[in-house]
Amino acid sequence: MAPSSADIPASFVINGSRHALTIPPWMTLLDLLREHLHLTGSKKGCDHGQCGACTVLVDGIRLNSCLILAVSRDGADITTIEGLERDGDLHPLQTAFVEHDAFQCGYCTPGQICSAAGLLSERHAHNRAEIRENMSGNLCRCGAYTNIADAIEDVMAQDAAAREAAE
Amino acid sequence: MNRFDYVRPDNVSDAIRALATGSSKVLAGGTNLVDLMKYDVERPGRIVDINRLPLKEITPTAEGGLRIGALVSNTDLAWNDDIRRQYPLLASAILAGASPQLRNAATTGGNLLQRTRCYYFYDPSTACNKRDPGTGCSAIGGVNRIHAILGASPDCIAVHPSDMCVALAALNASVDVEGPDGKRSIPFSDFHRLPGSEPQRDNTMSSGELITAVVLPPSDFGANYTYLKIRDRLSYAFALVSVAVGLTLKADAIDEARVALGGVAHKPWRDTAAEELLRGQRPDTQLFLKFADQVLTPAHGQGENNFKIELARRAMVRALHQAFAGTPQDQSVKSVQ
Ligand SMILES: Cc1cc2nc3c(=O)[nH]c(=O)nc-3n(C[C@H](O)[C@H](O)[C@H](O)COP(=O)(O)OP(=O)(O)OC[C@H]3O[C@@H](n4cnc5c(N)ncnc54)[C@H](O)[C@@H]3O)c2cc1C
Ligand code: SF4
Ligand code: FES
Ligand code: FES
Numbered sequence: 358m359a360p361s362s363a364d365i366p367a368s369f370v371i372n373g374s375r376h377a378l379t380i381p382p383w384m385t386l387l388d389l390l391r392e393h394l395h396l397t398g399s400k401k402g403c404d405h406g407q408c409g410a411c412t413v414l415v416d417g418i419r420l421n422s423c424l425i426l427a428v429s430r431d432g433a434d435i436t437t438i439e440g441l442e443r444d445g446d447l448h449p450l451q452t453a454f455v456e457h458d459a460f461q462c463g464y465c466t467p468g469q470i471c472s473a474a475g476l477l478s479e480r481h482a483h484n485r486a487e488i489r490e491n492m493s494g495n496l497c498r499c500g501a502y503t504n505i506a507d508a509i510e511d512v513m514a515q516d517a518a519a520r521e522a523a524e
Numbered sequence: 525m526n527r528f529d530y531v532r533p534d535n536v537s538d539a540i541r542a543l544a545t546g547s548s549k550v551l552a553g554g555t556n557l558v559d560l561m562k563y564d565v566e567r568p569g570r571i572v573d574i575n576r577l578p579l580k581e582i583t584p585t586a587e588g589g590l591r592i593g594a595l596v597s598n599t600d601l602a603w604n605d606d607i608r609r610q611y612p613l614l615a616s617a618i619l620a621g622a623s624p625q626l627r628n629a630a631t632t633g634g635n636l637l638q639r640t641r642c643y644y645f646y647d648p649s650t651a652c653n654k655r656d657p658g659t660g661c662s663a664i665g666g667v668n669r670i671h672a673i674l675g676a677s678p679d680c681i682a683v684h685p686s687d688m689c690v691a692l693a694a695l696n697a698s699v700d701v702e703g704p705d706g707k708r709s710i711p712f713s714d715f716h717r718l719p720g721s722e723p724q725r726d727n728t729m730s731s732g733e734l735i736t737a738v739v740l741p742p743s744d745f746g747a748n749y750t751y752l753k754i755r756d757r758l759s760y761a762f763a764l765v766s767v768a769v770g771l772t773l774k775a776d777a778i779d780e781a782r783v784a785l786g787g788v789a790h791k792p793w794r795d796t797a798a799e800e801l802l803r804g805q806r807p808d809t810q811l812f813l814k815f816a817d818q819v820l821t822p823a824h825g826q827g828e829n830n831f832k833i834e835l836a837r838r839a840m841v842r843a844l845h846q847a848f849a850g851t852p853q854d855q856s857v858k859s860v861q
Contacts, residue, residue, distance in 0.1 A: 365530060382530035382571065385558070405559050412625055421625045424558045428530060429551060429573050472625065479624070481603065490856040493759035494623025 367431040371396070372440025380427055387411045387422040390437060398438035398467045402496070409495035412468040412475070413437045419475025421494075438467035441474065449515060450474055453508035461499035469495045473509045477516060485510060525561045529570040535577065536736065540703060542572045543732050550574055550734065552595060552634035555626050560639065564648050565655055579633075579736055582606065588742040591700075594633030594735045598688065599624070601632060611740060612852070613749040613770055617691035619855045620753040623760050633735035636689060636699065636715065639726065640682035640790075641762055643667060653679045654723040661723075669828040670764065673836065674820075675789040680723030681826055684716055684791050685762045691751060693784040693792035694768040697740050703733035716791030726790075745770030745782070750846040750853050753786075754839055758858045763787035765836045767843035778802045783844070785819070788836055795819045807848045809841060816840040 364379040371394065380389060387404075390396045390413070402410030404423045411423040414436040441448035450470050453459070460466045472495045476482055482491040488509050489502075497505065533539040542548060549568035551557055552575065560566040579593035582604055590606055601607055602618040622630065644650045644662040651660035663671055663681050671681040689712075697712045716727050729735075748771040755761040766786035772779040781802040785793040798818040805811050816837045823833045842860060846853055851861060 363527065363529075381527075383525045383527060383561075404562065406555055406626055409623065409625060418628050419625050420629050421555070424555050424626075424629065426530075426551065426554060426558060426571070426573075429532075429554065429575055475628075476624065486856045486858075490759055491624050494625045496760075 365428050367428050369427075369430070369432070370434045372436060382426060382428045384427050385423055386413070386415075386420075386425040386427045386430060386435070389427040390422065390435075396437050396439050399471075400464055400467060402464070402468070407496075408465070408468075409472055410465050410468040412472045412495065414471055414475060417475075417478060419472050436471070436474075438471055441470065448474070449512045450477075450508065453511045454505070457504045457508040457511065458501075459504040459508040460497075460501050465495060465497045465499075465501075469497065469505055473505075473512070476509065477513060482513075488513070525558075526564070526567040528568050530573065531570065532573040532576055536579075536702060536734065539572055539574050539577060539734055540732065542570070543734065544704060545570060548572050550633075552631040553597070553629040554634075555622075555630050556634060556638040560646075563646050565639075565646060574734070585739060589740045592632050592738045592740070594631060594737055596632045598622070598627035598630040598632070598635060601688075602627065610746055611691075611695060611743055613745055613751060613768055614688070614691045614695060614740070616749075616751040616852060616855055617687045617753075617766075617768055620751055620763075620766070621687035632688075632738050635686055636692075636735060636738070637727070638686055641670065641685045642682040643670075645682065654682060654719070657722075657724045664826065667828065668826040670762070670787075671826050671829050672789050673823045673825055673829060673832045674785075674793050675718045675791070675822075676824070676826075677719045677721065677723070679721055680719035680790070682719065682723065683787055683789060684726070685787075686792075687751070687753060687763060687766060687786060689716070690766055690768045690784045690786035690792045692738065692740075693794055694770050694782040695740055695743055695745070696782075697738050699735060700737040700739060701729055701733045702736050703730060705730075707736075709739070712792075713794065719790045723790075743770070744772045744780075747850055748773060748847045750843050750851075751855075752839055752843040752846065752853045752860065754835060765832055765839050767836075767839045768792075769843045769847040771844075771847045773848075777804055777806050778848070779804075781844075783815070783819070783840065785836060785840070788823075788832060793819075802844075807844065809845075812841040812844040813837075815844070 368377040400410035402408035406421045406424045413422045547569035551573045579595040602615045644652045650662045699710045753766040768784045770782040781799045
């Protein structure tokens with residue numbers, strides 16, 4: 358991408374590494390991740406906020422990266438599906454998605470998992486109905502919804518057990 | 525998306541100065557503006573990113589209400605303790621809208637100013653008076669399942685899509701704006717407007733003005749309220765019809781009733797004369813039907829959306845029962861009691 362005079366400096370921590378960039382203000386966060394930084398885990402399903410495939414964590418909060426102008430989040434700490442594992446171990450949600458067969462084609466999966474990570478840290482969902490409602494921003498054309506909810510319920514129970522043990 | 529200048533002021537006066545130039549547009553959460561820019565419906569020459577302005581607080585007012593900064597996110601507002609205690613109707617309406625990701629980005633000011641979801645408005649290859657004044661309205665005689673049954677004009681039959689605004693209308697909120705000519709406060713009922721012959725104007729703000737806050741007066745609707753939203757799928761869809769109800773009771777009768785409808789008009793719809801019918805009355809289905817019929821007397825379908833009239837009638841009756849019983853609609857458990 359050739360720099361243009363309209364480019365603006367912006368820096369981000371993405372999956373733990375710092376990036377100091379100059380980018381055009383009309384570049385969305387999703388395009389920055391995919392086209393510029395080649396982090397193609399986050400998917401472009403609709404590009405209009407209607408499917409959730411582009412969901413990433415920005416300062417720990419889940420957002421649709423297709424509707425964000427990257428410059429407007431200058432300074433943010435961003436986590437994508439590529440950054441969820443720790444020291445080579447899958448994130449518990451990634452493990453649970455595998456164990457519960459929570460996908461078919463896998464296109465929606467990075468967005469589903471980032472969204473579920475956001476859901477778990479929000480702590481507003483406490484049961485299956487609330488999990489389903491709070492995952493409604495992520496569509497799955499393969500219809501893996503039942504297994505996706507199973508996977509999240511499983512990790513939520515693990516988290517609750519870990520919290521109880523810690524108390 | 526068109527090319528534009530980008531500025532990021534960090535105080536309100538700089539933002540207002542930056543907005544004074546021609547085709548400037550405010551960027552808040554961006555969930556509506558960026559979407560419309562991708563369709564070339566909005567083509568601002570300059571983006572004024574207001575995300576660094578100090579408008580993110582929820583503070584008590586001297587009158588006993590709350591003042592919500594324009595940049596408070598829809599999520600933070602819905603889960604705020606004071607809001608949940610004093611204005612659960614507002615929290616419920618917000619959580620009925622969009623998705624968690626969108627609510628995390630969406631702001632209080634942006635939610636008020638989101639534009640209609642009329643399919644033609646989104647498609648620059650079609651005629652639309654709201655997008656391109658004077659070109660005509662493709663929805664009249666076209667595909668209009670989601671369009672208005674109340675307050676429409678021969679120039680536009682679009683509806684305002686917000687859920688949050690329906691609750692704010694019922695709560696008699698007001699909107700603080702600031703512009704080159706100073707500050708003013710706009711009562712919620714005067715904020716959005718009917719399309720008339722100028723459908724390009726969604727609201728009564730002047731160009732160059734910024735929303736700084738939404739102010740809630742003290743409320744007694746903490747116990748008897750509901751937000752009932754009817755849509756084509758159970759979540760993540762705009763309302764076909766929604767109803768916000770707040771009641772106060774005296775003995776076994778209704779003292780004050782507030783009922784606002786969403787999805788039916790160019791603004792959240794209230795009929796304060798009909799609300800007076802409910803005052804001092806003992807609630808029952810007959811009374812609620814009488815109320816609903818009065819609200820819907822001026823209703824007019826456009827063909828594909830005729831069903832909305834009966835839907836609105838039934839939704840109002842159901843919502844009034846929910847509010848009176850103190851059993852508000854649960855936004856996760858979807859069955860309507
Ligand atoms: C797929 C999808 C589904 C949705 N479903 C629902 C739903 O079911 N119910 C619902 O209510 N909403 C729904 N929404 C809409 C969402 O609530 C709005 O997009 C959001 O509230 C807009 O807020 P924002 O901060 O992102 O606004 P922006 O997109 O940043 O701005 C919107 C407009 O307001 C102007 N603006 C913003 N803030 C200010 C200010 N302080 N002063 C002056 N001008 C300002 C901008 O210039 C722009 O014109 C949905 C959106 C999407 C994409
Ligand atoms: S209803 Fe309004 S927004 Fe839709 S096409 Fe007609 S003029 Fe445009
Ligand atoms: S690609 Fe962002 S929501 Fe579909
Ligand atoms: S697994 Fe194919 S879209 Fe969800």
